[in-house]
Amino acid sequence: YKWQQQLHFDSEVGLFEGDTPFGEMNARCWNSNPVIMEQRRDSVDTFCRHNYEGVIPFSVGHRVPPSVSISLVPSNSQPSPGALLCSVMDFYPAEIQVRWFQGQQELSGHV
Template sequence: EMSEHECQYLNGTERVRIVDRYIYNREQFVHFDSDVGLFVADTALGEHTAQYWNSQSDMLEKARTAVDWFCRYNYQVGTPFITERKG
């Protein structure tokens, strides 16, 4: 099993979206989209997992707040290095 976390930025950090993908045997079976606010099953295997994770309030809260503590934080950390290289 592996996971991928993708932050999508629109207009800096004014509009940020995170998509977390969970993959097993090279197939995405469940994902979290901050625009939806829930884990969503992509396969039959992911149905039980999504239901369980959505029932765990602490896990759901962590996923929902990742836009701030993961995406916006990394944007602020990385921006000085990115803007320095442009010039």
């Protein structure tokens, strides 16, 4: 619903797990149905485990280093020198931490 994942099948546990209250309700229903559970476990063995090794280089092991640029944004008021703008783009995976240093000292607060 609205691109939100409702539930997923955890192949390590062998059960559906809900990601939302609606998904939890469906997970309980599906987990109690032996036909659905047998089909899903068979799917994991047939498709997931079989294809996992071929997909790793393009998913789990895929890394793209960030492209970083620093530019000076002029100040609206004189004589302030302006501000530095750091742009970090085109990287994967999405988790990244950007920190500012002055010499060896990390800057904190409003940077």
